[in-house]
Structure formats: structure tokens, C-alpha cells
Amino acid sequence: MNVFSPLFVMCLQFIAVLFAAPAFAGWVRMVKCWFQGRKSAGLFQPYRDIFKLLNKDVVLAENASWIFRFTPFLVFGTTVLAGVIIPILSIDLPLSATADAIALVALFTIARFFTALAGLDIGTAFGGMGSSREKTVASMSEPAMLMAIFTVSLVSQSTSISHMVNVIAHGEFVLRPSLAFALLAFILIALAETGRIPVDNPATHLELTMIHEAMILEYSGRHLALIEWAGMMKLFLFTTLGIALFFPWGIAAAGDITFLPVAILLLLIKLFFAGIGLVLIEIGLAKMRLFRIQEFLGSAFLFATLGLLSYFMLE
Amino acid sequence: MSTLKETINVTLSQDAGQDEYQYPAGVTTLIVPRDRFVEAARVMKTSDARLVAEWATDETPFGRGFGIYACYAKGPEYLIVKTDVPVEDPVFPTLTKKFVPSYRFERQIQSLMGVKPVGHPDGRPWIKHEDWPDDAWPLRKTFDPSIYMPRVKGEYKFIRAEGEGVYEIPVGPVHAGIIEPGHFRFQAVGEDILNLEEKLGYVHKGIEKRFETLSWEDGARLAGRVSGDTTVAHSLAYCMALESMAGCNPPERALWVRALMLERERIANHLGDIGAICNDTAFAFLLYQLSRLKEILLRTNYKLFGHRLMMDNVIPGGVSVDITTEGIEEILSELDWLSNEFERLAIIYDENPSLEDRVRGAGILTPDTARELGVVGFVARASGQPLDCRIQYPFPPYDRIVPKMTVLESGDVHARAWVRVEEIRDSIELIRKILDTLPSDGIKAGLDVPAADRKGFAVVEGWRGEIVYWTQSGPNGGTNRCMVRDPSSVNWLAIEQAIHGNIVPDFPLCNKSFNQSYSGHDL
Numbered sequence: 001m002n003v004f005s006p007l008f009v010m011c012l013q014f015i016a017v018l019f020a021a022p023a024f025a026g027w028v029r030m031v032k033c034w035f036q037g038r039k040s041a042g043l044f045q046p047y048r049d050i051f052k053l054l055n056k057d058v059v060l061a062e063n064a065s066w067i068f069r070f071t072p073f074l075v076f077g078t079t080v081l082a083g084v085i086i087p088i089l090s091i092d093l094p095l096s097a098t099a100d101a102i103a104l105v106a107l108f109t110i111a112r113f114f115t116a117l118a119g120l121d122i123g124t125a126f127g128g129m130g131s132s133r134e135k136t137v138a139s140m141s142e143p144a145m146l147m148a149i150f151t152v153s154l155v156s157q158s159t160s161i162s163h164m165v166n167v168i169a170h171g172e173f174v175l176r177p178s179l180a181f182a183l184l185a186f187i188l189i190a191l192a193e194t195g196r197i198p199v200d201n202p203a204t205h206l207e208l209t210m211i212h213e214a215m216i217l218e219y220s221g222r223h224l225a226l227i228e229w230a231g232m233m234k235l236f237l238f239t240t241l242g243i244a245l246f247f248p249w250g251i252a253a254a255g256d257i258t259f260l261p262v263a264i265l266l267l268l269i270k271l272f273f274a275g276i277g278l279v280l281i282e283i284g285l286a287k288m289r290l291f292r293i294q295e296f297l298g299s300a301f302l303f304a305t306l307g308l309l310s311y312f313m314l315e
Numbered sequence: 316m317s318t319l320k321e322t323i324n325v326t327l328s329q330d331a332g333q334d335e336y337q338y339p340a341g342v343t344t345l346i347v348p349r350d351r352f353v354e355a356a357r358v359m360k361t362s363d364a365r366l367v368a369e370w371a372t373d374e375t376p377f378g379r380g381f382g383i384y385a386c387y388a389k390g391p392e393y394l395i396v397k398t399d400v401p402v403e404d405p406v407f408p409t410l411t412k413k414f415v416p417s418y419r420f421e422r423q424i425q426s427l428m429g430v431k432p433v434g435h436p437d438g439r440p441w442i443k444h445e446d447w448p449d450d451a452w453p454l455r456k457t458f459d460p461s462i463y464m465p466r467v468k469g470e471y472k473f474i475r476a477e478g479e480g481v482y483e484i485p486v487g488p489v490h491a492g493i494i495e496p497g498h499f500r501f502q503a504v505g506e507d508i509l510n511l512e513e514k515l516g517y518v519h520k521g522i523e524k525r526f527e528t529l530s531w532e533d534g535a536r537l538a539g540r541v542s543g544d545t546t547v548a549h550s551l552a553y554c555m556a557l558e559s560m561a562g563c564n565p566p567e568r569a570l571w572v573r574a575l576m577l578e579r580e581r582i583a584n585h586l587g588d589i590g591a592i593c594n595d596t597a598f599a600f601l602l603y604q605l606s607r608l609k610e611i612l613l614r615t616n617y618k619l620f621g622h623r624l625m626m627d628n629v630i631p632g633g634v635s636v637d638i639t640t641e642g643i644e645e646i647l648s649e650l651d652w653l654s655n656e657f658e659r660l661a662i663i664y665d666e667n668p669s670l671e672d673r674v675r676g677a678g679i680l681t682p683d684t685a686r687e688l689g690v691v692g693f694v695a696r697a698s699g700q701p702l703d704c705r706i707q708y709p710f711p712p713y714d715r716i717v718p719k720m721t722v723l724e725s726g727d728v729h730a731r732a733w734v735r736v737e738e739i740r741d742s743i744e745l746i747r748k749i750l751d752t753l754p755s756d757g758i759k760a761g762l763d764v765p766a767a768d769r770k771g772f773a774v775v776e777g778w779r780g781e782i783v784y785w786t787q788s789g790p791n792g793g794t795n796r797c798m799v800r801d802p803s804s805v806n807w808l809a810i811e812q813a814i815h816g817n818i819v820p821d822f823p824l825c826n827k828s829f830n831q832s833y834s835g836h837d838l
Contacts, residue, residue: 036603125484129819132505198669201597205492206823208484209595217491286670287597289677290506290820 009090009252009260017083021236022046022229024271031279046232053225061122061218071118072219072226075111079230079237082107087165088240089263090252096162101149104161104241105142108193111230112138119215126207130214133290137199137211140297141192144185147304151182152245154311161244169248177314181307183246187281188300190238192293195231197282199293202231209287239274243267319364319387319394320345326358327351334397337770339559344384344395344770349407352398356385356413359396364389365689367774368783368800369410369420371428373456375402376790377768381430383407384798385417386772386783391707393774395785400430409435416689416805427454427523442516442837445469453524460524476502476509484819488517495833499822506818511811515836522838526797527789531557531631531764534794538784539626541799542835547573547580548777549835550629553797555710556784557631560771563762567754569633570711575646575749576625576634578742581778583612585735585742586657588830592732593664595824596673604660608653615649633759643750654743661736674729678825680813681726690809692780692802693738694829696722697730705776716748726813728828738778764792779803779832801835 026043033040060069085099085107099107116134119127153159155176156167168179192199195212204210207217216227244251250266252259288296317325320343324331330351334344347355359366364387372382380401387394400407409432410417421432422441429452443453446466452458475483481504488496496517502509522541526534538553539546551573558565590605613623619642620628628635638646664670680690682699695702701722705713721737723730765771765788775782780802789795810829814822 036600037607038603125482128482129484197597203599204597205490206595207486207491208822209820209824283600284667284669285598286593286667286673288669289673290818292672 006090006092006094009092010084010094012260013088013090013093014080014084016088017080017233017236021233022050024236024239024275025232027271027275028235028278031276032283035279035283050225050229053220053228054222056221058221058223061124064122064218067114068118068121068218069223071114072223072230074114075230076226078107078111079233082237083233085161086237086241087162087244087248087251089260089267091162091166091169092252093162096160100159101153101161101164102146102159105145105149108234109138109142115212115215115227118219122218124218126210126214126217129208130210130212130217133211134215137192137293137297140294140301141189144297144301144304145189145193147301147308148182148185148189149245151178151185151304151307151311154308155179155315161241165244165248165251166253168245169251170253174315176311178307178311179246181303181310183242185300185303185307186242186245188296188303190242191281192297192300194235194238196235196278198285198288199296201287239271239278240267243270243274319359319362319389319392322362323355323358323394323396327355331355334395334770336768337395337772338562339772342393342395342772344397346397346399349398349400352383352385352396353408353410353413355396356410359387359394360413362389364394365686366410366414366416366420367393367689367781368785368798368804369417369424370785370798370800371400371424371430371454372787372796372798373428373454374399374795375456376795381405381428383424383430384785385410386785388708393708393772395772405430406433407431408433411435414689415687416808419804419808426452428452429455439471442519444516444519445471453521458524460521460528471514473500473514474502474510474512478504480504481509497833501819501822503819506820508814508817508819508822511814511822513807513811515807515833517837518834519837520834523797523799527794529794531561531762531794534797535629535631536627538797538799539629541838542801542803542832543624543626544584545580545777545779545782545801545832545835546624546626547576547629548775548782549799549801550627551577552773552775552777552782552784553786554629554631555773555775556771556786557765558762558771559773560769560786560788561631561762561765563632563760565633565760566757567711568637568756569758569760571749571753572634572636572638572758573629574712574716575638575746576620576628577775577777578746578749579612579616580625582653582739582742582746583609583616584778585739586612588827589664589732589735591830592674592728592824592827593670595827596670598667598670601660601664608656608660611649612653615645619645630759632762633757635759637758638753643753646746647750650743650746654740657739664732664736671729673821673824674732674828675725675727677728677821678813678817678828679725679727680809682724684812685726685809688805688808688812690780690806692776692806693731693734693778694780694802694806694809696720697734698726699724702781703776704774704781708774710773710775712749715752716745718742718745728824731828764788767792768795777802779830779835780806799835799838801832801838803831803833803836806831807836 026046030040085095116131119131156164200211252263331345337344367386367388369385374382384397426440426443484501486499488498498514500512539550541549586605586609590602594602617623680698685698703720705718719741767790769788771786773784783800785798787796
């Protein structure tokens, strides 16, 4: 019992977010390669990429200010912090009492805000373009994200993520149409937030089409490594958040912490399928035109609102 | 309906003299006085001809001055109008008021030959960059290519847009992907593009000058390297121009094998291009699958012709490799397989709504603009211009196997992709016909060095479009001038026009749907 104290779980989750995130990114790339009929670079390619970048020199623009140098660390820090308030393995997290869903969204927003500033900081056309596009997307995805999370919080009557997950995982199983709407909204938002097809293309080399990549175009060396790593963690976190909110069954409960090994195994299985699901979405779609994104995120907001309404009408 | 030649003879009557030494027989060069050069252009414009190319020659080795040539075409007829310009007064009247493509041709003439187009609205250099001295004209005979060129400070003034919220995006010449270098300057408000200006010339290699120092055989090899992805069509056009000048008739079999290579080159490049267009919309599946098909074709090329791109297989007088019976069998069975695989992928392209949303209505080049700009190749056919010199000006064996012309009116990215889908289908059929009726005489004829001051001309429909070569032999039987006009030289203009009304992130897709050659343009 005391072996799996909450603090230990938190450390475990911290390590998991740090080191499992690249593997999950690798898994997504791997599945994608297979679906495209190619050989993949393997599960561990993202680790090699990060390692390579960490060993490279940083090339800084002459007019880069402290914002540009500080941003990679801030982005990395906030993402890791987000990793310890999302119930990935267990809902019994020490920080869950201090940070709720709104704080989680705010953490991602801080990271995004500083990335956008850094994009503007060095004064290249691409950085500014990327920042402007990223904020456009954010202005639509953040409200939709909050709406989706509020729908789930209505079920548990709390904005604490741990509490929400606990109610869904360990409460009585009820089919809730509001959650189905919220899930749909969440998937659309997660695609936009993590810069996946059809909103953004993480693999593109075309400067003019980039959203997230355009902001970080001037980064190199360890700065780039941290940002790339944080990007992988963000993908991992959104996936695990989605799993925790909508498919939490098997997550270790508060008093039932010896369940942890099973929770880890179940999480791996869920991530396995989540990766395949993500690739299935990405492979069949072209990236949409930039001005279609508001329709896309508008529908996400609509779904979240419908979820909210259906809770009051049906449940 | 009178021909261009008759029309121009009527208007300019005794002023238009004919050059006796222009080959092949179907192409006429009319020499007009300098002050009637524009008059000739006006006549051409009113007879609906298009300007194919405009170029200058240094004819001092023959005791003349500079020659300014303008080549016009209408249907099956190509007509060249030449005017002589004395060395001491190197100016000629501009044709820009009549023909839009002359805009860049003439800037190029001024930059490289130092003959000034009077009345041209744009005095900036083209291809030659501003760090070269103004009076360095590499195509003149007095220019010594072996000396080191002193660098000068210069500035290239881009067109500026001003106003609240207008900003500028400089893109390139070094890009994030491995592509050729070119600079694009956007003026934009938000994501809307106000104007796009290209600056090219970063891969200027001095090819036209280099031709003049090479033997005719080596020239064919150099022509094969003007634009690596079009090596067959370029060396074919060069060889045809040379053969017309030298009076050489390659054996029938050689002509058919050349056509075989030309069609294989077309299929391979179109496959790669359709995939690349899809990849620019992040639909990478088709890129990888179509690249796979292309790769297999290239490997077969290597096996049968000794080179993946069939470089140096077209030589003056014929071809360097023959095709065996087993080779024919292999190609035929490969075509069946290819056709089957390709049709399956074409369905995926055609039926994916998210892809369709991107490619339809993006980067529209209207038929009117296309006609005005004189674009060629698939770009022209996607914008309602029925131009294909395999059909309109057929060189053997296309006089016997007639390709199908696909003309679409919409002029968007989809049209440019779909024309290529249809051309792949047609080329597969053409290759079947070629292999079916391959004659069995030799593959190479002897070639004599042409006499001095002979002019050869050839057009070949490469996969990008009409490639034009005009060659002139020097006093010692060498090359005095070899003019290369890649389809890119005119089609690059079209991208600037097609991009109006689009948004910045759609530019790469539009650009890819044109996929013009930087190397072929910059020479």
C-alpha cells in the first residue's frame, strides 16, 4: 500500500510522460508508414532524433531576445507539469487538488502563447505567419476544449479531472449521449491542438503551409529538441486525457493502488489502439484549406454545446 | 485561311526577305528591317499567333551584327522573324506591347547579349544577377568565359505594395525541402496574396554559352542535362535541330525508339508529379504509391537502356541503344501491370472528398490568361488551350500514331493533375502501338558536320510541354548559337497570374501543380 504512495505514482507518471511520449509518437509514425505501404524507421526513431538534436549546437538569430531562448524551457516545463495533473495511471495524484481542467487548458495556453511570441521575436516572415495562424486556431479550439471538458464535468459535478475520471470509471455505468458528443468534440480539438492532419501537417517541408512548424522554424539544437519533445508529450497527453475522460476503465483508483501494473498494461493496449485510430484519421484525409479550420473547430464547439444541452435534456 | 508566312508577306511585301538556310523545310525565317519588327509582331498578333520564343544571336563571325529572332506559331506552322541589329547600335524595338511572354525573353536578351529592347517597361536584369557588372554580356563572342568575374554591388528592386496591414514574405532561394532554388516575393494582407513576384536565375549555368564551345556530339549530351527530368525530350529536340541542319535522316527504328523513350519519360514524370501534388495537401499515401510505380519504371529503364532517366540514349543520328525482343516483352507486361495499379490509385485520387476540396478551384489560370501568356504543355491544356506539338506539328513517328489530346477548361490544380492522369493513360497506349509496329532498320545514321551559317529548328513535346531548339552552325562547322526554350520559360509567368485570389498556404500546392523547371528556365 505505502509502496504505491501518491507521490510515487506521480513520479512514475512524470517518467512515463517524459519517456513514453516519444515511443508513442514513434508508434504513430510506424503505423502510418505501414498504412502507406512503406518500411518504418522503428519505434525508437524519435529518441534518436531528440538525442541528435540535444547534441547539436544552437544557432541563434542575432536579434533573438530572452523570450526566444526561454520559450523552449517554458514549453517543456508546462507540458511536463500538465503531465502530472492528468490522471494517466492513477487518479490519486497529489497535484490534482491544486489544478483542475481549467488550469490544464491554461497550461497549454501559456506554452502556446510563448511559442507564438518566440515566433514573432526573431522577426522572420514565417515566424509571424505561424504565430498568427496558431493564435487563430487557438482562439477557436480553446473555447471548444473548455466546453468539451465542462460537459464531462457536469457528469461529475466538478472540474477536477481526477474527480471526473473517478466518477466515470468507478461510478455506475450509464450510457450518456452527452459524453458521446463531448468525445466527438474532443477528437476534433485534439487533432487541431496537436497539429495533426487535417489541420496541420507535422511532416511538411513547405514553409508557407505550416502552422506550428512555422513558429519554431528558427529553432535548432537543444532548443528544438525540447520543443519537439514537448510536442510529442502534448500528443501523448491529449491521447491519455482522452482515454482518461472517455475510456477510463482500468485506471488505478484512489484506494486500490495495487492495481497499478494492470493499469499500465491496459494503458499500453489503449495507446496501441489510439495510435492506430489516429493514423486511420490522418491517412484518409488531405490537409484542409486554412480557412476551413474555423468550420472544423466550429463544429467541435457545436458538438460540445450539444453535449452540454443533451445532459440537461436527457440525463 | 492564309498561313502566317503569307499574311506577313502581304503586309510587309518587299521588306521581308527569306533566309535560305533555315531548316527543316516547313519552318521559314523572314528577315525584316529593324523598324518593321514590331509591325511583323502586330500582324502575328492579329492572326492569333502566339510568341514561342524570342532570342538574340551574335553573328559577328559572319560579318554581321546581332540577330534578334522572334518565333511565332499558329496551329502546325512555325514562323521565325529576324531582324539585324548593328554592333555599334545594339537596340531593337520591344514586342512587349503585343506579346506578354516577350517581357522576360527581352530582359534576358538585354542581360545576356547586351542588346537593349527600346520601350521595354522593365529594365531590371533577368537570369543574370545583380552582382555581375552591367556590361558583362556572356553570350557575346567578345566575352571570355574563362576570366574571373569581379563582383559588384547591386540591388534588385521588387515590386512593393503599401498600405495598412500589407506585409512581405520572401521565400527562398533556399527552401526547407530539397528542391531547386528560386525566390518568390509575396505581398500579402493577412493570408490573401496581393501579388507574387518570381526571381529566378539561381541555377544559371551558362549552358547556351557552353554549347558554343562543344562539338555537336557533346552538345547532345549537354542538351540532355539542361533539365535532368526532361533529358530525353531535350536531347531529342537538340538532335532533331542538328539533323535538320545537317540533312541527316535517322533510321525509322531509331525514331520509334526515341518516341518510346519520350513516352516513358512522360509517364514517369507525370506519376511522380501527381503524387507530389497530393503530398502537398498532406495526402502522402498517393505520393508513396505513385513514387513506387515511378521507381519501378526507372529501374526498368536502367535495365533496358542503361540509365534510369535514359540520359544520353538519344544521340545525333539515332539512338545509342536498341531494344531487344525480350525488352519489348518486358515493357509490354510491365505496362499491363502499371495500367492496373495506376487505375486503382487514380480512383483514390478522384474519389477522396478532402483531396478534391483542395485541388478544385485552387490556382485557377483562366483560358484567356493562358492564351495571353502563351503557355504550353499540360498547363495550357488544363486551361483550355489545345496545344500539343505531337499532334499539331508531328515529328515522326507521331505522324502515324496520333496521341489523344485532353483539354480541360477549369485551369485549376485539379485540371493540371487530371490532364496528366489522362496523358499517362494515353502514353501507355502509345507505347503499346510503338512496340507493335517497331520497324527493323538500324538505330543510327551517319552525320556530317553542317556547313557554316545553317540554322536548324526543332520542337518536341516533352512531358512539360513544347521544347524548342534553334541551332546555328559557326564558320568552322561548330556551334555559333544554340537557343534552348524549355516550356518553363513561358509557363513560369503563368504561376504569378494563377496565384491571384489565392491564400498564402495554397501557394505550394499551386506551384507544384505547375512544377516548372528552374534549371531549364535558368539555363
